[in-house]
Amino acid sequence: MTQSRGFIHHCEQEALHLSGAIQPHGVLLITDVDGTVSHVSANAETLLRDVEPQVALGKPLPAFLDGIVKTLPNLGPGERHAGQCETPRQEFDVVVTQHHGRGLIYELYPVDAHAAPMVAVSPPTAVPESADELASQCQALMDSLLAVSGFDRVLYYRFMPEGDGEVIAEARREGVTGSYRGLRFPASDIPYIARQLYLKNPWRTIPDATAAPVPIYATQADATPDLSYVDLRSASPVHLEYMANMGIEGAVSLPIIQGGELDALISCHAAMPKQLTLSQLESIRTLSEGFNLRLRDFKARRRQQVIDGLQRYFDHAKSVLMRHGELESAWDELSEWLMDTFSVDGVILQMGEEYYQQGVGLTPHVMAMVATQAAKESSNVWVSECLQRDCPGMPLSEVAGVALISDLPFDSHHTVNLYLCRVEHIYNVTWGGNPDKPVDYREGGSMVSPRRSFEAWVEQRLGHSRPWTKSTRLHLLKLRALLQQAKTIPWRQNEA
Structure with missing residues (x-):
């Protein structure tokens, strides 16, 4: 539209x-x-x-x-x-x-x-x-x-x-x-x-x-x-x-x-x-x-159920990391959990210059563009179901929507970014009339006027992912808080 x-x-x-x-x-x-x-x-x-x-x-x-x-x-x-x-x-x-x-x-x-x-x-x-x-x-x-x-x-x-x-x-x-x-x-x-x-x-x-x-x-x-x-x-x-x-x-x-x-x-x-x-x-x-x-x-009940579920899931993910001893060997299990929990088609964990990916993903250049856009909006949790619209200059990609958790502490010099990716989902939206307003030229003006017809008008929506729910941001904030609290997670093996 x-x-x-x-x-x-x-x-x-x-x-x-x-x-x-x-x-x-x-x-x-x-x-x-x-x-x-x-x-x-x-x-x-x-x-x-x-x-x-x-x-x-x-x-x-x-x-x-x-x-x-x-x-x-x-x-x-x-x-x-x-x-x-x-x-x-x-x-x-x-x-x-x-x-x-x-x-x-x-x-x-x-x-x-x-x-x-x-x-x-x-x-x-x-x-x-x-x-x-x-x-x-x-x-x-x-x-x-x-x-x-x-x-x-x-x-x-x-x-x-x-x-x-x-x-x-x-x-x-x-x-x-x-x-x-x-x-x-x-x-x-x-x-x-x-x-x-x-x-x-x-x-x-x-x-x-x-x-x-x-x-x-x-x-x-x-x-x-x-x-x-x-x-x-x-x-x-x-x-x-x-x-x-x-x-x-x-x-x-x-x-x-x-x-x-x-x-x-x-x-x-x-x-x-x-x-x-x-x-x-x-x-x-x-x-x-x-x-x-x-x-x-x-x-309120549904939010609490989801938060409690995230806590349980995260405790499970934490135990996976602790059991494996470092992220690389735990990534397959951890990424599957993230994809299932957030219903996404791909997940990327960026740790400094290192990247762990499962499913569809973004190039480092596009990840940097998304992170820059989130930073402009002063948001550590950023959600878009249409990157072409919300991220200026975004190149064509099979990924249409992203949820980003950014700037998680990694070490004294680096932070962790988590990208949850959804591919394009072509679907029809049935509007009450054509949502584009007609121009009204009465009395010599060019005022845009209300629609005159409210008959069903179908738009095929392109370039969008499946929509994120209203509660997505809450869930991401909770996940970010859990990650911040998890000081004992061995993101990588200690180097000699």
Whole structure:
């Protein structure tokens, strides 16, 4: 795939948190440290028309919010306080967050008195014991969310190490045609800047993608508020066009966060506008968070199992070396262990000017290029599944992917490098539409726009090895630590 770097650059430069506008299904108020209104959305006059006195810049918060203000705890960055308040004609859900130490942000959502409560109680489920059981629980979550949310389609979108995403589970309402399951989407579909915002919020809602955004007025002309923690934040025009191309007008997304990183998104889609109340959002979040915790425990258990296995395997390798007395006679057995443990096609141990190899390998010149690239990235553990892409100037080689452990102490003058090699693995990737973005020349510009088709588009991927798993780096770091601790390993016989 030849992804447009210009498109990715544009997406990453879009200051989503500084949009200066909100979606029209709620009202935004921001107060300064003195409790004075410093920002107000333009629709406050309409949605709060029966409030006395009227909300105005430079004035205190209206009295109908007194109940919320009196119960507010001290909020830290990103902390939320939810409550309810009423005017003579309307009930509101209210969410309060800190405005980066400069005051408070109030999001007010009119509540439909006829909105039915959502019962989304998930029965206790044990931590899955296997990948198949995990997949089964993931699909069950999609089915449950579809049933309780009223959306047309629910997807589980898992991020891959390079930033691309893949739909691994899906549930659809009866009559909804087409499936995204098994399709991959390029990293630019959800750029890094958007993923960072998902880390800061329990959900992202766009109830009506066709609705015009509402500007935010401020006491100072240049005082654009930071809306990083505000769900009312207006949506990117690029994302709204993306939704239109998918036939979506209402959406809710829930992040799955593992180890402080965005591991996946749960996306709920509706062909028509659809808004959930705060209590309904909390209900579906309860379901997703239950799965999130089980996923965390599953991954922790699997990591520990692998680390324990590496420890046992390494103890075995160490005993092999001790039994043989030096590396050369132990190499056949040791290299077979490395190839089997890391599922590679070749392994090279470089000790100063000496090389031990089993299976496919690299020339000394290419090894030096790989080590230099790793050093540029200040990494003692470096992984690539496409050397042609990740190592500039790389000559053609049957080895397409490498995992490197470098700079292990050997003696006072030399270090040891361990290269794990994988050959090229030609395979097909099924994308949701052509991942290369089309150029849009409307209005005389040359903006790269979202795809207009999401039909399966097959790319034959060349020049890549079999992909390394997300846990590969962890395993290599553990192996490196074990090698560093093994001071008694006789790498070579002592010379007289």
